[in-house]
Amino acid sequence: MAWKRVPPKIDPVARSVLDPYSHWALGPGLQDFLLPSVREQSVPVLLRRKTEPWDEKAWALWRDAAGDADMPERPPRSAEPFDVRLLSLSKTRRLVEDRTFRHLFEGLERFTLGPPLPSSSAASRDARKARPLQSPSPGVTPNTVVVGIIDDGIPFAHERFRKPDGTTRIEYVWVQHGTASNVPIGFDNGFEIDKGEIDNLLATCRQGDFIDEDEIYRRAGVADFTREGRKSLAWRASHGAHVMDLACGWDPDEAPDWRIVCVQLPTATTADSSGASLAPYAVKALEYIRDRAQAIAGRGRSLPVVVNFSYGLLAGPHDGTHEIELAYDQILRDHNTTPGNKPMRVVIPSGNSHLARAHATVAFQAAGDQATLPLRVLPDDLTPSFVEIWLPPATAAGNRVELTVATPQGDVSPPLEEGDTYILQYDVGGKVLCEARYHLSSAPTGRGMFLISLQPTTRLESENSPVPSDPVAPAGLWNLSLKNLWLSSHEPVEAWVQRDDAPVGYPRRGRQSYFDVPSYEIYGHDGDLLEEDDPACPVKREGSINAIATGRNTIVIGGLLRRELRPPAYSAGGPVTTPVGAALPHRCGPDALTVSDDSIVRAGVLAAGTHSGSVVAMNGTSVAAPLITRWIAGELAAGRRGNRRAVWKLAYGYELLPFPLPRPSPERGGAGRAPLPPVRPARIER
Structure with a gap:
């Protein structure tokens, strides 16, 4: 039972552009990445090319890896910067591990894997034709x-x-x-x-x-x-x-x-x-x-x-450079700047994690200072858990901060440095329970990140395995400790716990890990949930906005209580991290708020169930976003722009009404509150 430093097996060029989650997925986390009980699986691979066009050698390597005879032999001039192909697991591994493909990776900014599909879902060449x-x-x-x-x-x-x-x-x-x-x-x-x-x-x-x-x-x-x-x-x-x-x-x-x-x-x-x-x-x-x-x-x-x-x-x-944000911004920009095209808009929710304790900010005052983020990993978690610790942009190469990880049993890892090419692994009986690695995200992100990956804390073993045999991480407090070497007080380190809960209607498999800092106050003296941060506490409610809701061209919407005209406690907001090279962030939070709950005691809004005639209540910023989508559709049908600025104007107009409460901060509420009318008629009683 020991921590160890493991050298990487992947070529440095491929490693620099490979999504760090993919290392875990193709390594210690493979059994949780793959679909259970499916023999043949296909992995979707997303490439983000650099700004230069494909050169013929890189295109030939990608065509060879994809194994798609329908791909043109020479790189198309109009190829989009993003390309997605379905590959077998063996081809995916070969693409990553075989140095033959090094030239392909030299032309990429990002290489991302998605959850696999059964190979029966992947079309054959004949089916496509x-x-x-x-x-x-x-x-x-x-x-x-x-x-x-x-x-x-x-x-x-x-x-x-x-x-x-x-x-x-x-x-x-x-x-x-x-x-x-x-x-x-x-x-x-x-x-x-x-x-x-x-x-x-x-x-x-x-x-x-x-x-x-x-x-x-x-x-x-x-x-x-x-x-x-x-x-x-x-x-x-x-x-x-x-x-x-x-x-x-x-x-x-x-x-x-x-x-x-x-x-x-x-x-x-x-x-x-x-x-x-x-x-x-x-x-x-x-x-x-x-x-x-x-x-x-x-x-x-x-x-x-x-x-x-x-x-x-x-x-x-959280700076507009997530892979989905970059792709959506590119698609919207290309479409909306093409002469003759009518507008295209995308609406995204601001997220429900305002009180999730999934975000922390650490600002060091002097060299040698240390900070510990206790990560509470819950029992009965059937899925892996992940934490991302993002460092500020570096003006010069060097080690500014070190990370150590301590298990609930007190086993402390050696330090992992900024820029470290080695991987920390917590190995028990030849099985990796935890892994920590450093990854420098290429442009336009241009920042370094520590990624901590944990195995599930429990597994459902088959009837033929009465004794658990698959790797299981211990539940409890995993202490993530940061030591400052030469970060200034104006260079904060930000950490986020990755989402790990069950969507609506799905059985619970994951259980959300969170930062369990004693100074974090959940309730106020009146027993109400606290929605404002304590400046002295590293765990923050602010900045918990949806990680794919910080793009430049998408419209982002938070939640609103219709009766009380204030955000529900869960509705997440900014601030948004300033992108590398920019003086200010391109947005401060959501663009506006609209109704996600009828009131604090009538959670959710009414809309359709799966069958005709059925009506159910659901809440969350996910049900606020489509109300704005509906409003934008009406604006576009009338020949108006229906863009971000139009949403701001809508909220400004409502804010001129005599609302009983002051307007939420721009980081939480954007331009303001827009309590759009309900979609389902008021005659439906709750």
């Missing part, structure tokens, strides 16, 4: 808007998304997992359900005069219990159903001409939020909505688009 793009419904008008939804549990048969004649308003649904059949043109996995197929299912899946939605979902392959995986649409409520109703649900007789394009993210990505990147799936999802919106508009025309992406992470650089 076989499917033509189905024509969207005709009749585009000046008031037509495309509303995109990226989520889980997309209820495409629901009456709230139908026209008065009983047909659907949904043009396309891309299910990113499931057997690869009807694979979308231009994409490599899952299957597409188009409007014609949905209309046919609505017409044929009936019990008398009633539409059998369960039969529709079974036939479509999204709620077929003969197949593996979770079936979100078989449950009473789903996150996607609720969000989709708030964003674009209408009674059929009242529905405007809003064409809906949906992407169902893989259930494995939704179920496990503990570190495996959803970036490859999220990037392709936005590209899909963009491409299908163009298909709906028709050649030479354009339609306004607004996309709701109600997902969030806790850990990341």
Whole structure:
């Protein structure tokens, strides 16, 4: 039982651009990264190229690794800076470990893995060629808007998304997992359900005069219990159903001409939020909505688009340079600056982690000072836990701070230095329970990070293994100690615990770790939850904003209590970290607040369950974001801009009303409160 320093096995060039989570996923964390009980799996690989175009040698190496004969032999001039391919696990490892591919990595800024899919979800070459793009419904008008939804549990048969004649308003649904059949043109996995197929299912899946939605979902392959995986649409409520109703649900007789394009993210990505990147799936999802919106508009025309992406992470650089943020900003910038294109907007929630104790800030006063962040790792956690400790930008190479890790039993690691190429591993009986490494993120992040990775604290062993045999980390306090060598008091170190909780409707697997500092006060003298920080406590509520909600071009929305007109205790905000080379951050927090709860005693807002006629209450900033998405769709339909500035103006307008409470700080509330009206009628009693 001992800590040890382990030299890296990967070429330094590849190591410098490889997402640090990928080291854990392909090493000690492999069994938690892979899908259980699935023999053949495909791993999505996301490349972010440097600003230079592909050179022919790097392109040939990437083409060889992808094994895709349909890729052109020479690099395309118009290639996007982001590229996603599905590779087998063996190919992925070879790509990372074989120095043959060094030249490929020299042209990259980032190499990111996503959670794997069953190989049956990856399209064969013949499957990609076989499917033509189905024509969207005709009749585009000046008031037509495309509303995109990226989520889980997309209820495409629901009456709230139908026209008065009983047909659907949904043009396309891309299910990113499931057997690869009807694979979308231009994409490599899952299957597409188009409007014609949905209309046919609505017409044929009936019990008398009633539409059998369960039969529709079974036939479509999204709620077929003969197949593996979770079936979100078989449950009473789903996150996607609720969000989709708030964003674009209408009674059929009242529905405007809003064409809906949906992407169902893989259930494995939704179920496990503990570190495996959803970036490859999220990037392709936005590209899909963009491409299908163009298909709906028709050649030479354009339609306004607004996309709701109600997902969030806790850990990341928080300066607008997370992989998803960079990709979304690039896609939006390219689309909105192309002559003739109508606006495209993306709305993201600010996050629910204001009280999660997942963020800490340490500012040293002098060289030699030390600070300890006690990480409380809970028992019964079936998923890995991760902590990111981000250092300020360095003006010169050198070791400014050291990290040591102490286990709950008191085993203290040797120091891990800034710039250290070695890895710290806590090894018990030949099994790695904890790993700490230093990673320098390339431009545009340009900052160093310590990543601490922990095995689950419990496992469900098979019936053939009565004695636990898989690696399990001890629960309790893991002390993360930082020693200052030459950071100034104006160079704070920031730490975030990665998200590790269960999404709506999913069984609990992960349990959220947190910083357990004795000086952190949870309750005030009146027994209420404290929402303001103690300056002397390193654990901070501020700065807990969603790690993919700090981009430049996305619209970020926090929550609001409708009755009390103040943010709920969970609604997270800034400040946002200043990017390298900038004098100030490009945003201070969310853009505005809108309703996420009817009141402090009536949590959540009402919207659709998975089946027609059902209504459920859900809360969180994830249900505030689609209200703004709905408002933006109306603005775009009216020919207005519906951009960030328009959202600010909306909030400013509401703030002119005689609200009973003062406006929240810009870091917490952005431009202010915009209590938009409820989507479901007030006659529904709670």
